[in-house]
Amino acid sequence: MQGVLTAPEPTAGHPSGAACGVHAPPDGTMTSMTTPSRILVVDDDQAIAEMVGIVLRGKGFEVATSPDGASALEAFPRLRPDLVLLDLMLPGMDGIEVCRRIRRESGVPILMLTARTDTADVVEGLEAGADDYLTKPFEPEELVARIKARVRRAEPATTEQLSIGDLTIDVDGHEVRRAGELISLTPLEFDLLTQLARKPWQVFTRDVLLRDVWGYRHSADTRLVNVHVQRLRSKIEQDPENPAIVVTVRGVGYRAGSGS
Amino acid sequence: MSASEAPGSETGRTPGAHGPASPATPAAATPAPIAEGPTEASSWASAAWPAWRARLVQVADPRSWSLALRVVLVTTLLSTIALLTVGAYLSTVIADGLYEQRRDRVLEETIEVRDDLGESLAQLSGATSTQQQDAVSAFVQSTGGQGGGDRREVALVPVETTGTVFPVASSDRTLFDEVDAEFAAAVAEQPDAVSWRSIGRADETGRTAPALLVGTRVVVPGSGSYDLYLIYSLQEEQETLAFVQRVILGGGLVLLSLIVGIAIVIARMVTTPLKRAAHAAERMAAGDLASRVEVAGADELARVGESFNDMARSLQQKVDDLTELSRVQQRFVSDVSHELRTPLTTIRMASSVLDSRREELPGELQRTTELLAAQVQRFEVLLADLLEISRFDAGAAELEALREDMSALVARAVEDVRPLAGARGCLLDVRLGEGASTAVVDARRVDRILRNLLTNAIEHGAGGPVLVQTAGDEDAVAVVVQDFGHGISPEDARRVFDRFWRADPSRARTLGGTGLGLSISVSDAHLHGGWLQAWGQEGEGAVFRLTLPRRPGTELVRSPLRLERPFDRTLADASVSPTPTGEIRIGPDLLPDLDPPPGEDGESEDPTEADLPTGPGTATEGRTR
Numbered sequence: 109m110q111g112v113l114t115a116p117e118p119t120a121g122h123p124s125g126a127a128c129g130v131h132a133p134p135d136g137t138m139t140s141m142t143t144p145s146r147i148l149v150v151d152d153d154q155a156i157a158e159m160v161g162i163v164l165r166g167k168g169f170e171v172a173t174s175p176d177g178a179s180a181l182e183a184f185p186r187l188r189p190d191l192v193l194l195d196l197m198l199p200g201m202d203g204i205e206v207c208r209r210i211r212r213e214s215g216v217p218i219l220m221l222t223a224r225t226d227t228a229d230v231v232e233g234l235e236a237g238a239d240d241y242l243t244k245p246f247e248p249e250e251l252v253a254r255i256k257a258r259v260r261r262a263e264p265a266t267t268e269q270l271s272i273g274d275l276t277i278d279v280d281g282h283e284v285r286r287a288g289e290l291i292s293l294t295p296l297e298f299d300l301l302t303q304l305a306r307k308p309w310q311v312f313t314r315d316v317l318l319r320d321v322w323g324y325r326h327s328a329d330t331r332l333v334n335v336h337v338q339r340l341r342s343k344i345e346q347d348p349e350n351p352a353i354v355v356t357v358r359g360v361g362y363r364a365g366s367g368s
Numbered sequence: 369m370s371a372s373e374a375p376g377s378e379t380g381r382t383p384g385a386h387g388p389a390s391p392a393t394p395a396a397a398t399p400a401p402i403a404e405g406p407t408e409a410s411s412w413a414s415a416a417w418p419a420w421r422a423r424l425v426q427v428a429d430p431r432s433w434s435l436a437l438r439v440v441l442v443t444t445l446l447s448t449i450a451l452l453t454v455g456a457y458l459s460t461v462i463a464d465g466l467y468e469q470r471r472d473r474v475l476e477e478t479i480e481v482r483d484d485l486g487e488s489l490a491q492l493s494g495a496t497s498t499q500q501q502d503a504v505s506a507f508v509q510s511t512g513g514q515g516g517g518d519r520r521e522v523a524l525v526p527v528e529t530t531g532t533v534f535p536v537a538s539s540d541r542t543l544f545d546e547v548d549a550e551f552a553a554a555v556a557e558q559p560d561a562v563s564w565r566s567i568g569r570a571d572e573t574g575r576t577a578p579a580l581l582v583g584t585r586v587v588v589p590g591s592g593s594y595d596l597y598l599i600y601s602l603q604e605e606q607e608t609l610a611f612v613q614r615v616i617l618g619g620g621l622v623l624l625s626l627i628v629g630i631a632i633v634i635a636r637m638v639t640t641p642l643k644r645a646a647h648a649a650e651r652m653a654a655g656d657l658a659s660r661v662e663v664a665g666a667d668e669l670a671r672v673g674e675s676f677n678d679m680a681r682s683l684q685q686k687v688d689d690l691t692e693l694s695r696v697q698q699r700f701v702s703d704v705s706h707e708l709r710t711p712l713t714t715i716r717m718a719s720s721v722l723d724s725r726r727e728e729l730p731g732e733l734q735r736t737t738e739l740l741a742a743q744v745q746r747f748e749v750l751l752a753d754l755l756e757i758s759r760f761d762a763g764a765a766e767l768e769a770l771r772e773d774m775s776a777l778v779a780r781a782v783e784d785v786r787p788l789a790g791a792r793g794c795l796l797d798v799r800l801g802e803g804a805s806t807a808v809v810d811a812r813r814v815d816r817i818l819r820n821l822l823t824n825a826i827e828h829g830a831g832g833p834v835l836v837q838t839a840g841d842e843d844a845v846a847v848v849v850q851d852f853g854h855g856i857s858p859e860d861a862r863r864v865f866d867r868f869w870r871a872d873p874s875r876a877r878t879l880g881g882t883g884l885g886l887s888i889s890v891s892d893a894h895l896h897g898g899w900l901q902a903w904g905q906e907g908e909g910a911v912f913r914l915t916l917p918r919r920p921g922t923e924l925v926r927s928p929l930r931l932e933r934p935f936d937r938t939l940a941d942a943s944v945s946p947t948p949t950g951e952i953r954i955g956p957d958l959l960p961d962l963d964p965p966p967g968e969d970g971e972s973e974d975p976t977e978a979d980l981p982t983g984p985g986t987a988t989e990g991r992t993r
């Protein structure tokens with residue numbers, strides 16, 4: 109692999125390399141935003157927190173760090189971050205608990221960092237409300253890509269109204285209502301539901317959802333989809349045991365249901 | 369998990385056309401080679417008959433019977449013999465006693481009768497012959513039919529008469545049938561004694577009844593000698609004897625059944641604790657280390673149970689200790705790997721930041737950052753592999769099997785290594801068999817196996833083509849990855865799955881593999897209940913075959929693809945099958961400058977040459993896509 113990467117041809121146009129020197133927001137998607145996105149990094153390892161800070165600031169993000177869960181929860185309302193980067197193993201209150209508490213008051217995208225990929229840890233984190241996870245060690249590019257996929261994209265204003273089952277979705281206002289009653293969803297859950305509602309005739313495989321909702325270009329952990337579909341169902345379904353809005357198509361994936 | 373445990377390197381020998389290579393060197397002591405083709409079925413069929421017979425022989429062998437059964441059988445047999453002996457002895461003694469008693473009485477009676485007769489005849493010396501005749505008749509009649517309650521018959525035969533001749537008189541004419549010349553002679557020889565012998569007489573019903581024939585001579589002074597014959601029936605004694613025998617037999621049977629009962633009870637007393645111990649041992653063997661025997665009392669059997677329990681306890685302790693030790697060790701490896709990840713993340717990000725801005729650095733530092741980045745990546749791969757190994761060792765690896773399209777998995781893996789193959793100038797010849805479509809597998813693991821095999825084949829293929837073949841049957845799917853490079857010997861084929869094993873330690877690892885890839889792959893295959901096997905010929909090439917059951921956990925019997933195959937380059941290159949993936953196939957005829965002619969590739973093994981991303985390689989890439 110390395111042989112290919114270091115092919116001696118002197119390409120000056122490294123995609124991000126040129127832009128890294130200047131401290132302006134280097135990437136196209138960022139420039140459309142008026143203020144840079146704020147990222148709260150919660151990690152007890154100072155070196156990694158600092159390094160993540162360097163990388164993200166280089167990409168035009170605003171970064172704040174917290175060494176533990178308690179200080180993160182304390183800083184959270186003050187900072188109002190656009191995304192939380194949360195290490196799962198923290199001294200004192202662990203990352204999963206922090207995740208749960210943040211989720212109680214906010215739908216902010218949470219990206220967890222974990223050194224352990226064992227099933228239980230990841231699933232527990234996702235069930236606690238994390239939107240996505242990154243396994244240490246990760247590439248800076250991967251980190252940035254994951255963050256960008258989750259930070260609210262500046263979408264063109266629409267007056268699009270969708271309906272799925274007995275729910276109505278106001279895409280622009282990020283609101284989902286059942287018979288006029290507002291249902292609170294996290295941005296990720298909203299995206300997932302919107303994706304299904306836009307093409308109610310289509311069955312979405314987990315891989316397609318990972319690509320369209322999470323922004324993965326390569327196949328990734330399909331548990332992400334499973335866990336979030338469960339979370340979404342628990343909020344929007346009348347009977348989460350017998351889902352009628354997000355229907356499982358055995359062996360394929362999910363599609364929008366009739367809602368009855 | 370060593371390679372010898374892997375069902376690798378089958379021992380069979382291909383009947384294929386490539387004769388000259390390697391004498392048949394079967395890798396010994398591997399489980400039954402997978403026969404391919406029809407031979408398998410026939411060998412199974414023929415194996416069934418001896419198995420059945422062996423079973424019969426085993427059942428017929430008393431040593432295979434249960435201890436209780438044997439104890440009871442032996443006891444019954446020996447008791448029967450003992451009882452029969454005693455019964456026979458008693459019966460004989462009683463019979464003899466009865467007979468002798470009766471005979472003595474008979475002889476006494478005979479003498480009495482003779483004396484009476486002598487007296488009667490003596491009184492008749494002066495009587496008329498008619499009177500005498502009447503008197504004799506009367507005597508005979510009165511004597512016959514009485515005597516000790518038994519029937520007795522009397523006959524009087526005149527032998528030598530001096531005066532009046534008495535006619536022959538008898539109470540039963542058939543008496544004379546029993547008196548033969550020999551007996552008459554015996555009577556004549558010893559006139560004063562009483563001769564006797566036992567005879568069998570047919571009674572009214574035709575059955576032969578025992579009797580005693582007695583004969584003696586009566587000498588009547590003045591009227592000559594007469595032979596007196598008497599037959600005493602032994603019917604009553606016979607009946608007594610029969611009764612006694614019946615009693616003995618009945619008693620014997622009762623005794624025998626009692627003995628059998630006792631034997632059963634005793635056998636059970638002994639075997640039940642043994643059986644319990646055996647069951648406990650079996651449970652232990654099956655993995656239940658907490659299995660114990662119930663012990664009651666303090667006898668020898670209780671001691672067996674106690675010893676067993678002691679053994680089980682100490683065994684469990686040892687196993688627990690070892691398990692704990694192993695767990696601690698695995699935990700340590702896992703913890704180390706995890707702990708290393710956080711600093712590694714920082715290092716990697718730092719290196720990546722440096723790498724992305726290496727244009728700003730002076731020449732030497734540029735190369736330094738390159739090296740740093742490459743080695744950090746290598747370190748990371750090694751760490752990931754170590755972690756995976758520790759997960760397998762801890763038994764923590766879980767199969768996440770879903771229905772997958774094997775052809776798609778293979779095609780994807782091939783696509784992923786295509787840049788690498790292109791850089792090496794290596795042609796990937798993919799032949800997707802029609803049978804290999806769906807199987808329930810863990811896509812991540814299968815992908816990892818395929819990637820390992822492909823990378824491995826490209827690395828060791830010395831720039832030669834790599835043949836990827838898939839096939840499937842009802843129960844299994846198989847993927848074969850074959851290269852035509854340096855090759856491995858069949859002996860080495862067993863060891864390629866060992867951790868950190870190198871075919872040739874002097875040969876450098878050009879692709880920076882960790883040396884754990886194949887070891888992880890074989891564990892991945894085993895997790896599916898599948899096989900990952902290797903075979904090769906030195907200097908000719910190597911074959912790796914992955915066989916997975918269509919559903920995890922089903923027993924694999926055979927693989928749809930052959931593992932031991934000829935390394936015929938022309939064969940591998942030429943026959944290009946139509947591919948369902950719609951890939952454009954590149955044959956050697958289309959790219960004549962890509963591969964050296966078949967004769968040369970054995971020699972051109974300069975790794976540095978293969979290392980360079982050569983022009984033709986890139987061309988392959990462009991044309992194949």
